[in-house]
Amino acid sequence: MSRRLVNVTLDNLDDLPRRCRRCVFWELDPVSGERAQQAGDPGLEKEAWISATLLEWGSCGKICYVDGVPAGFVLYAPPLYVPRSVAFPTSPVSADAVLLMTAHIISEFSGGGLARMLIQGVAKDLTRRGVRAIEAFGDLKWEQPGCMLPAEYLLAVGFKTVRPHLRFPRLRLELKTAASWREDVEVALERLLGSMSPERALRPV
Numbered sequence: 746m747s748r749r750l751v752n753v754t755l756d757n758l759d760d761l762p763r764r765c766r767r768c769v770f771w772e773l774d775p776v777s778g779e780r781a782q783q784a785g786d787p788g789l790e791k792e793a794w795i796s797a798t799l800l801e802w803g804s805c806g807k808i809c810y811v812d813g814v815p816a817g818f819v820l821y822a823p824p825l826y827v828p829r830s831v832a833f834p835t836s837p838v839s840a841d842a843v844l845l846m847t848a849h850i851i852s853e854f855s856g857g858g859l860a861r862m863l864i865q866g867v868a869k870d871l872t873r874r875g876v877r878a879i880e881a882f883g884d885l886k887w888e889q890p891g892c893m894l895p896a897e898y899l900l901a902v903g904f905k906t907v908r909p910h911l912r913f914p915r916l917r918l919e920l921k922t923a924a925s926w927r928e929d930v931e932v933a934l935e936r937l938l939g940s941m942s943p944e945r946a947l948r949p950v
Contacts, residue, residue: 746812748862751808753795760810761815767791770847775829809859811857819863822844838880847892850863867879883895883896893913
């Protein structure tokens with residue numbers, strides 16, 4: 746079984762799960778996002794966001810392939826590039842952190858260590874670029890897969906609450922901690938990313 750981790754680019758954007766490829770929850774502010782869903786082209790908006798972020802900031806996501814099939818992905822960016830981030834009651838994201846927007850492992854590939862591979866790739870990338878931490882908005886009332894990550898799982902994999910809230914706490918993971926994750930933390934991370942909605946494996950590349 747061959748595995749490879751690559752940066753998200755305009756060339757491989759279509760390898761994201763179909764639901765995620767057209768989702769602009771994080772990429773647009775709430776008003777613009779709703780407008781795009783109702784009357785615009787969210788897929789085109791997603792492409793424009795990826796293009797602008799790559800040009801201005803650099804790598805903002807990773808895709809993991811197993812035997813040429815896209816098996817999982819993660820998206821991240823500084824809060825300046827994530828309009829939705831300011832809509833949360835626990836914003837803003839710390840100036841020294843990058844926001845973990847969303848992540849997903851295709852159900853067929855869960856439990857194979859891909860989550861570890863993805864997050865270690867992100868940590869390595871951000872550490873090289875001088876970023877100190879990853880932050881995320883968790884959902885304490887998470888019930889079903891969506892754009893938000895469940896707060897309890899973020900806490901289980903080492904994130905610490907930096908601003909509490911009854912629904913959307915802001916959590917933080919120091920990158921020096923990510924570099925020394927224990928095996929049990931990696932197992933918890935697998936469960937987190939594998940808990941997102943089932944998607945059939947997409948086309949090979």
